[in-house]
Amino acid sequence: MAGNSQRRNRRTSNKKGATVGSGGKRRRSLEGKGPTPPAEMRKGHVKQRTAAARARTAARRPAPRRGGPKGTNELVVGRNPVVEALREGVPANALYVQQFIDNDERVREALQLCAERGGINLMEAPRPELDRMTNGLNHQGLVLQVPPYDYAHPEDLLDAAAEDGEDPLIVALDGVTDPRNLGAVVRSVAAFGGHGVVVPERRAAGMTAGAWKTSAGAAARIPVARATNLTRALEAYQKAGLMVVGLAADGDTELHEVDVLDGPVVIVVGSEGKGLSRLVGEACDLRVRIPMPGGAESLNAGVAAGVVLYEASRRRA
Template sequence: MAGNSQRRNRRTTNKKGATVGSGGQRRRSLEGKGPTPPAEMRKGHKKNRIANAQAKRSVSAQSRRPSGRGAKATAEMVVGRNPVVEALRADIPATAVYVQQFIDSDDRVREALKLATDRGVPLLEAARPELDRITAGLNHQGLVLQIPPYEYAHPDDLVADAADQGEDPLIVALDGVTDPRNLGAVVRSVAAFGGHGVVVPERRAAGMTAGAWKTSAGTAARVSVARATNLTRTLEAYQKAGLTVVGLAADGDIELQDLELLSGPVVIVAGSEGKGLSRLVGETCDLLVRIPMPGGAESLNAGVAAGVVLYEASRRRA
């Protein structure tokens, strides 16, 4: 008889609707899934297939690139969600953003994708093993930003740039400075006080990495950085071209306020905070100048010291 069946789980009503214990599945099914991702990130889209192919070719090229002495500069990788977002915010040049397939998206990932899309930086989807390989096993968190190799100028170009502007060269050379943030700070000061460029040695010195770009606050886009095979020989070449080479040293013979030569063609040489100028570079300098520090500090890092001297040079030239 109807209604008297002893079979378990038999439906005895035609009433429709959510059953007790549904766990809110119907409610969740109505929730939005957020903004539509870019075409490059949508599986099955033509742009997604093209991006995946480009990623595989790029990853393969990375693995074949030579390394060691004599190798050409390669692209730098910024790894991790926070570093990638900060680099994109700082408008650091970028050639691609690698995004891990099936990434667990959060606010940082969404912001990185939006910033990259707004700037026209290609978004390339890659499998986790590929990202592990190109980042040498670092914790990339599914996001990797590729920065193109920096195009260094020749030391002679800085003098030529000053001549084109009808000005006496004002150049900063760094000796043994290995912190990219110091290099970025010097680049920023050169831009602020009307300098014509920065010279760094090829070896055992900071280069224009993502950290240097970030510290320069975008000024690296308009200030030339040159690489010298041999810094001592480069300084000697500058001397032959009529520039005065001024080294910064705590035990310098002349105080900064007494240096009249800053109004003419000059190269300011700053060393590392710990070791200062190397012996050969110090002997090559025409003058060794000290910055008076009434507060009693023993030394200043290269970025601060160069900024102080560049300000004094700018004041005298004005």
């Protein structure tokens, strides 16, 4: 009878292959799978479906372009840039995460930072939609949407100084196009007790995510004003009683000889290559040079502004 044979090594089961052990499958099944992902990341969850629908709607809108009109959002693209922006407190209103993304430590940190900060919408989107949003850039499954910066008016900087009961200390940038230089200037203004920064509306760096990161959080405290015409803005400051001091390699006066830095003053910094434009240079009350015994031809805008702001702060103290 089947199954009752006394022959040795006779098979008594229809199961094929070795039956001893599981090859580690049971052990691996008992290992933890990490923290429970947010509801927006759980397949089939109502919040996941809602986030995906929002992402599809947003992806159909025209992608923002660098240097576009005022009021457009900026996108920070890629895992490292997104995590760094969130670490530095760059303002954001949405984080787009690719569906079925490889959940590495950078993705987990981005999700954790969003949860800790609050106010950032977490949306899951298919890869093709993220490709359309970023115009085909290598987003690595993470896209952070940064809202447009709320610029102040140049007169608002005078009001800020009046509220503090201090003489205005303002920096104006002429033709500085690198957002990192703008961020560095904002950081120096915060460090040395300044009241704000003025930038032209055209052909100049704006408060992008890069400028926010370089400012190391100072952009949250120091207002940046945008002037339609920088020359007219400087003339308005002069009428309000401020001295306009322009930095120039061929300036008539060296920095240590200037005696107006302890009063109401606007420090004008030009680009490293071209310096001050003609009209802005003519609008300055003084053209000042920073002595450089080491023989360097020029300093970048961020360093030059920091040197003069330190000297102004020292004299005011």
